[in-house]
Structures are given as structure tokens and as C-alpha cells.
Amino acid sequence: MTLTFPFIIDALSSYCFVLFACICLMGSIYTFTVLPETKGKTLLEISEEFKAITVCGKSCSREKIIETKL
Numbered sequence: 001m002t003l004t005f006p007f008i009i010d011a012l013s014s015y016c017f018v019l020f021a022c023i024c025l026m027g028s029i030y031t032f033t034v035l036p037e038t039k040g041k042t043l044l045e046i047s048e049e050f051k052a053i054t055v056c057g058k059s060c061s062r063e064k065i066i067e068t069k070l
Contacts, residue, residue: 008016036049 005016008019012019034053036046036053038046038049041049
């Protein structure tokens with residue numbers, strides 16, 4: 001942001017803050033709609049939910065993970 005701010009302020013003048021506000025809004029919408037709720041869940045349950053998330057039809061976990069109990 002530090003490098004791009006002078007160029008954006010020259011191009012958009014005072015409207016550059018609207019641009020940054022829209023980016024923050026899109027990030028908030030992504031957080032509330034795509035990411036799962038983790039309150040009250042164990043780490044194992046959270047990791048299972050994140051394994052189920054796919055990006056462009058591809059899952060991020062391809063290898064088998066062995067978990068150990070302490």
C-alpha cells in the first residue's frame with residue numbers, strides 16, 4: 001500500500017479511500033461467507049473443515065496425514 005498510495009492519490013484524488021474501503025468490504029464478505037466458523041470446535045474438527053474447502057474444484061490435501069495422540 002505504501003508504494004501504490006501516491007500513484008492512486010494522483011489518479012483518483014480523494015476517491016482513493018473509496019477504493020480501499022471497497023477492498024476491505026470484499027475481504028469482509030469473503031471472510032463471512034467462505035471461511036467456516038471455528039468457535040467451540042477442536043483443532044481436529046477445524047482441520048477437517050479446511051480440508052473440505054476446494055478451490056477451483058481441487059482440494060488442497062493430496063497426501064495422507066498421520067496424527068498421533070500425546
